[in-house]
Amino acid sequence: MPDISFLRKNVRGIKGVFLTKEGEVLDVDVELDKDVKYLSKSISYLIEVICDKKGDVRKLSIVGNDRFFIFFHDSYVLGVMASPDVNVPLLNVVAGRMLEHVEVPKAEMEQIVQKARDEVLERLSDFIG
Template sequence: MLDISCLEENVHGIRSVFLVKGKKVVDVRGESEIKLDFLLGCISHLCDFLRTKKKDIKKISITADNQFFVFFQGPYILSVLASSDINAPLLRLVSQRFLTYMEAPPPIKDKEEVESQEEIPFFLRVAMSDYYKRYPESRESDE
């Protein structure tokens, strides 16, 4: 399973990250000097206010000595405290990918299914099926 450490690995300059689902903290990484409860309360009040005004919110960015980003997707809220020299477009891209994965993770394939697809490339499977459709008698002799 993917966790928020992938953000720190892919984007340099992140000081602290936390992931919230609903009003419950799922994961926290980085500096512990942040007053998390106060910050979560402020973010949730802001989100509730904007939702009452029927506004759709995707991202909040606050810049001072450091930069603070809040990304929203479905029930998840991802907050990132970063240094002032962070690559913000890269952070936005990685964060949105991460939240998309968290909201709907890709299905896990069975090992047998993966192995059978890796044994014969797709173009060969198609070519073989076309061959056996044209010459069904050769399939019987192969078996």
């Protein structure tokens, strides 16, 4: 099973993470454990409507007191709750790499995430311009 804890370990400001595949909750690292199934179904309906009208979606973000990011890759959905000061470029790269390699072994995933994190931090000035 994929290990989503790498995201919390490598990106500061993450409050919670969940991962689903085809609507089934695979892993939850959030306090709203009971609400994830409902949230997952709501996201599925929302994406269905958006895709019908606009085509494929790779990421959604909702901004309020906190930030909620939803990343999509094939049949996987990665939901991330984060504080307002989260490093969004870093989150985008690390979450994207995690989803691209979601089925690799844990040790390999750790290397992939660390490499993605290092790449972003090396080019940080490019991101914040």
